[in-house]
Amino acid sequence: MLILENIEVSYGPIKALKSVSLEIAAGEIVTLIGANGAGKSTTLRAISGLVPSQSGRILFEGKEITNKPADQIVQLGVGHSPEGRRIFANMSVRENLELGAYTRRDRAGIAEDLERGLTLFPRLRERIGQNAGTLSGGEQQMLAMARALMARPRLLLLDEPSLGLAPFLVRDIFRIIQDINQQGTTVLLVEQNAHLALGIAHRGYVLETGHIVMADEAKALLANDDIKKAYLGE
């Protein structure tokens, strides 16, 4: 479904990604783990067209999307729930969700997906008219995910959905990620919380300072001694 070939991204003089290659098959949950600053968010930004790639190719469902404008990539079926949630704080929950469906014109389908999102995240239904800025951290994360889903993406990019959340909320969020996946959405999950991410993912990639250093089945990574030491704190 998604293929990255030797992607390189720089921010001015800083090389954030040096030849990143990875592959995701339809229906999978794939996780990208790595320390702070490894380049995880940059990888997601490159896929969704928020930063340009200096070299390499990105293919989505066989089509080249390298350096296409972000709006076209959304329309092709890639949804991005960015790092730090970035909800529209001065808008209502409903307006946030409507903006998630910005690229769509099929009213009936949008209404259907709104309903689906609110069923997935019942807390959002209770707060539908409320300003998004007044939501708790967990609710804001739910909103960011629900908003990304409103584009009805076939591939959902999630950037650190567990960041700053209480453990019981993190469990909720991860269960919902599995639900979303089972309903047919492929997921690329970026996490610092490697243990949890590998727990729900089918496969994982390990990113270190702009390089992929390991790729394997999630179970195998969980059992790997180096990974245990570096990322699982065991």
Added chain:
Amino acid sequence: MPLWKRFGGIALVFGLLLLLDHLLYGPSRVAHDQYKEDVLIRCGLAIILAVSLNIVNGFTGQFSLGHIGFYMVGAYVGAALSTYGHTHLFPQLPTDGSPVGLWTSALPILAVSLAGGLAAAAIGFLVGLPSLRLRGDYLAIITLGFAQIILVIVRNIKAVDGATSFTGLPVASQDQALAHVATPHLTSLFWVFLVAALVIWVAYSLRFSVHGLAFLAVREDEIAAEAMGINTTRYKVLAFVLSAFFTGIAGALFAHYQSSLSNESFRFERSIDVVVMVVLGGLGSISGVTIAAVLLTILPEALRPIAQYRLVVYPLLLVILMLTRPQGIFGREEVSRAWLRGQLTSIAGWFSRRPDRV
């Protein structure tokens, strides 16, 4: 909205404006009260300026301090067209600047408005480009600089007497003496408020379309907006171009109201006046900005009786308003039935509140 309702609304606005125009000017087309005309026209122009600026500063959250530059472009381009083009395009217009009948002025005013508006829009496109890379203070400074550049350029254009004031053209005539084509007096209450109604309607249609939320999303968080698939570049440039277009029209209307056009009318302070209207009305609120434009135009007039204190009281009122309502009078809200009901309930609640028991 059903068709009859929409056309009914348009007919109502037209009828009302025609009536007001007739009451003010009568068949002679000379305002029976020049002072009243002046204040009303300035209110109308202020509405156009503030509602257009609100599209940039309020909708997309960019900060332009240079809108007076667009106003100036519209004014001079419009005036140049009607004077230089007089013999070819508008021979029916009087050359002495005397009032023109409403229907005689229709086509010429459409022409000068379009010319002024399009010229300003083209320049708005150029100024809008830096806004793609800059935000906030930086953009404000760039736009300010741009308005200053326009001022300097116009000052140096002899063809429109930019250095002094433009009152029309001297033309060689047969009796050796120099005849004169004055800038025609095309603008009347009707045209100014017609354009004001148009710009309010356009702003409302934008705000409550799919694009409205997208504009606000750009203002809130550009990166998130991009991630939603919103082409932030297109929205920012569109806002600048549209806003400059209407501001340019206002300039052309202004030029054909004054009998002489002087660069003094386009000083930097005029930009600030409009920014104040937008901030005071509530960045993004169309009705709020409209009301603020009228209030801030009338307020200095209302304060005339206290003459010398006016210059102190006026800014003081502004400071007090901004301290008590930092989000502007209306914040992001629009004046609607629901809004009025909410305000009335809260006022009623305030009056019926019992003192707290100890």
